Amino acid sequence: NAGVTQTPKFRVLKTGQSMTLLCAQDMNHEYMYWYRQDPGMGLRLIHYSVGEGTTAKGEVPDGYNVSRLKKQNFLLGLESAAPSQTSVYFCASSYSAGSTYGYTFGSGTRLTVV
């Protein structure tokens, strides 16, 4: 029972490079989310998806794109990485908007942009 799996766990990028973070869940959850966590800032929502083929902007969407081509996968893309995107990224999923069990989180991707 893997839950939410994020790849890669660590990555270092040069400014201007692009990359894609992959999130996969095996719980048949409809909703998926991407958060970033910065020291003293808590967790801030980047983008989310309420179902396959749908995406929407969260609190801090600029500089990121997402896709949800399959229900179990939610991809986060950085087209041109900037140092301000150095952060720990967490993917989460939930059965519904008001899920009784809250959200299940992955273990995170630590991204450094130099």
Added chain:
Amino acid sequence: GQQLNQSPQSMFIQEGEDVSMNCTSSSIFNTWLWYKQDPGEGPVLLIALYKAGELTSNGRLTAQFGITRKDSFLNISASIPSDVGIYFCAGLNYGGSQGNLIFGKGTKLSVKP
């Protein structure tokens, strides 16, 4: 937008002591959740609260949903070294398509053996 004020930001306590932290908001929430994040891991749900006034326990943890629906607290009794981590409160409102959790900024707990 909605914001949660979580306090304290950090705590340094001795093993065996009790811990209390809280979250307040200017907005009403339908659900309050408390998460714990171990170093290098994602947040894990500890307790979920669904009704105003509700008091729920999970082992040494006790959490309450404030009557005004604008606050919640988490208590940890008889702390042990493995309680170390960051504790987040989160508020959730139903309705709409988003169902977004609003997170507090966390309380970092350190426990001295």
